[in-house]
Amino acid sequence: MDTATFLHLLNEEISLTTRSDKKHVIHFPSTKDYYACRSQLKRMKSSHTHLSKVRDLGIIHAFSCTLRADSKLKAISGATVIKEDTRITVHRVLGKKNTVRRAIFAGSQTIPWGVNQIDAPEAWGKSVGQSVRIGVIDTGIDYNHPDLRTSIARGVNLLNRSMLPYDDNGHGTHIAGTIAATGRHTGIVGVAPRAIIHPVKAFDYNGSAYVSDIIAGIDWCVQNDLDVINMSFGMKTYNRSLEQAVMNAYFKGKVIVASSGNDGKRKTVDYPARFPQVVSVGATTRLGKIAPFSNRGKQIDVYAPGERIYSSWLHGKYNELSGTSMATAHVSGVIALMLSIKPSLGPLQIKNILRRCASNLGKRESLRWRPGQINARRALSALK
Structure with missing residues (x-):
């Protein structure tokens, strides 16, 4: 996957979110893709302010952040699996x-x-x-x-x-x-x-x-x-x-x-x-x-x-x-x-x-x- 393009899109999607939108977990197709995206994320955070809201879940090789229910990222087939986060009490x-x-x-x-x-x-x-x-x-x-x-x-x-x-x-x-x-x-x-x-x-x-x-x-x-x-x-x-x-x-x-x-x-x-x-x-x-x-x-x-x-x-x-x-x-x-x-x-x-x-x-x-x-x-x- 093209990690830079994905993160550009992610930055844009996060910028469009509102308080009513929910957290999501982003899973990568492979461990290699996760590490590549994590390295790219560190490089891009300073210039793409909304990426600072992305949390790295290293123990499961995933990210979490708030996204819209109809986020365009979900339509990118094969790149990632994006699931809505769940509440627990x-x-x-x-x-x-x-x-x-x-x-x-x-x-x-x-x-x-x-x-x-x-x-x-x-x-x-x-x-x-x-x-x-x-x-x-x-x-x-x-x-x-x-x-x-x-x-x-x-x-x-x-x-x-x-x-x-x-x-x-x-x-x-x-x-x-x-x-x-x-x-x-x-x-x-x-x-x-x-x-x-x-x-x-x-x-x-x-x-x-x-x-x-x-x-x-x-x-x-x-x-x-x-x-x-x-x-x-x-x-x-x-x-x-x-x-x-x-x-x-x-x-x-x-x-x-x-x-x-x-x-x-x-x-x-x-x-x-x-x-x-x-x-x-x-x-x-x-x-x-x-x-x-x-x-x-x-x-x-x-x-x-x-x-x-x-x-x-x-x-x-x-x-x-x-x-x-x-x-x-x-x-x-x-x-x-x-x-x-x-x-x-x-x-x-x-x-x-x-x-x-x-x-x-x-x-x-x-x-x-x-x-x-x-x-x-x-x-x-x-x-x-």
Whole structure:
């Protein structure tokens, strides 16, 4: 393909877009064409101002940008495949409007029930997740929360690269607290209180994102050599680009953890949790039963606490939320405990240990294996 001509046309098409137009992902006919176009793009950006709006999705060898629905580029046969981008949302069960509050046990440290139930405190004598780096692709983080200040490292705001990934929704801050909060004298303690959170803001204040932003987030985590990628969100429909990004991260040795969804479905889970390269997580209640809202099915690898989970919130506050998102955060924390002891563990090894060491949920009705609830103490013991 003639990359210069294509980019001239792309620059012109972007200049004609309006606010109502949607994001698209541009796939190239070959890896060679992608790299040629990427090199040409770098040369042309300074003289073609609209090309600065093109995002390079290196992990899947594609570009993303806003285009008109009837863009002329779509008519160029054989050159590229251009598909409209898809929306994706965080996994959260909406609770009461007045759930935001100060710490229940003011003046004392709080270990949330979920952290206790998975035996994390019993594992802290062996590991607290020291130096394990976790990318939380979500709504950002509250940088000023007292329980998170020592847990946060460099992140990225994919919605506005010139800004820090500040949380304007709360979901990302809640997830980060369950993974790695370090409440010293007051506040809460997460599953892996010495793990490092890298906030990747891909979701807006409504908890909504484009798949291309998720892919860019996965790419950023891989480029920055993070150990674990927490993805507490999902969608119903299969997306080839998302699968490609997940597979490429997996083959680079990244452990990807994703939530199954909150529709109460008995035989299916959302994407990306449905991909076999992902640790797929369902939610349990305080009584150790599968939560009614949790999706379940043969794709689930492990369950974790997800009902009324108490964690950090915006403006230094705390909040109770329910959802498979919250369960996923517990699992990412346990993986951090494991990797701190044995950094050489691969994604498949970790998944197998988590599945094998999970606590039974209810009675075994047959000899067939069923996913259980994650157990930090057992998982660490298995590393011997």
